Amino acid sequence: MSDWLTAVKWNEQGLVPAIAQDYNSGRILMVAWMNHDALQETADSGRAVYFSRSRQRLWRKGEESGNYQVVHELRLDCDADVIQLQVEQRGGIACHTGRESCFYRVFKDGDWQTVEPILKDPAEIYGG
């Protein structure tokens, strides 16, 4: 493994959380996981690649939906256990619910309230 990959503090499962932030708006779009292969491929290809814990394999964001992420910058935090990606979100939809961002619920009046519209029906996105 290259030095820059060994500098990352992978957890017991060999993963680190990765935050995708919209390069233009600064919005936090999603949080997913990366293993070293995902991070290596992200750096090499310039597109966000995550590790799907449910499917236990590399997840090339947009492989099904077409909504891939062009990576402008990769950052590492002080503890070396979180990655930050500055991305251009193709299609303007990062969330599997068809919303721009996965963070569409705001805490208000004692509960989480959905404050963001569905931009596209997930059935349509995923060819259902």
Place this chain on the structure above:
Amino acid sequence: MSDWLTAVKWNEQGLVPAIAQDYNSGRILMVAWMNHDALQETADSGRAVYFSRSRQRLWRKGEESGNYQVVHELRLDCDADVIQLQVEQRGGIACHTGRESCFYRVFKDGDWQTVEPILKDPAEIYGG
């Protein structure tokens, strides 16, 4: 536990990651962990409270440094396992290294490069 707290998918340790984003600039400042007491107190007090895994206790951000975080908004992601906080970072320093943000290393030319200045000596911040 209140409904809004049970809606959160706490991990095996009873924790979720929490991302603090600067309310004004949109910069991602840090990622820490919260348990339900931390999230409850954050909502009640309007200041960011995390759970320190190393000290195994509530960590009222700024309790030592004075650099507390005024919380403007709390969000939950689609999987209900990540919290996002919009904060006003008092003192302009979120990182224990004395930098504005914990994400001060950028991947460039095959390695992580430090691109942000230390704004204040940590020894001074923590009264060393």
